[in-house]
Amino acid sequence: MVITWSEELEVGIETMDMQHKELIEKFNTLMNACAVGKGQEELESALTFLCDYTVQHFSDEEALQQQIGFPEFSRHKQLHDGFKVTVANLATQFKQDGPSPAILDRFSVDVGEWLIKHIKREDMKVASYSSHVLSMEQN
Ligand SMILES: [Fe+2]
Structure with missing residues (x-):
């Protein structure tokens, strides 16, 4: 699985969007490297x-959330922390077993699909709260 960037993933905050693109690129690089059988x-x-x-x-994004006083910060941080644990566990397994079909499957679901869902559902909320805060400041 590779992720194709689309406007649906754009939250409208430049640094966040840039980092999401970079994150997706790194995910794709790994998946492609597995697909072509790199060492x-x-x-x-x-x-x-x-x-x-x-x-x-995540640490940049959490700093932004705190800066704008995002009300769902602790819930959002829990999601990030859970994901970091998932990725760390997958990394350990990957180092032991190599790119087995089972682990590539887990990567697609637990990393790739998680990222897409997280950006669309959770990060969008951060972005809309941030524009709300900005509009309040301007008034
Ligand atoms: Fe996030």
């Missing part, structure tokens, strides 16, 4: 890039 070392480095970037992105 374990290369796969692991693609995986490390994805994990590191996820942590960085």
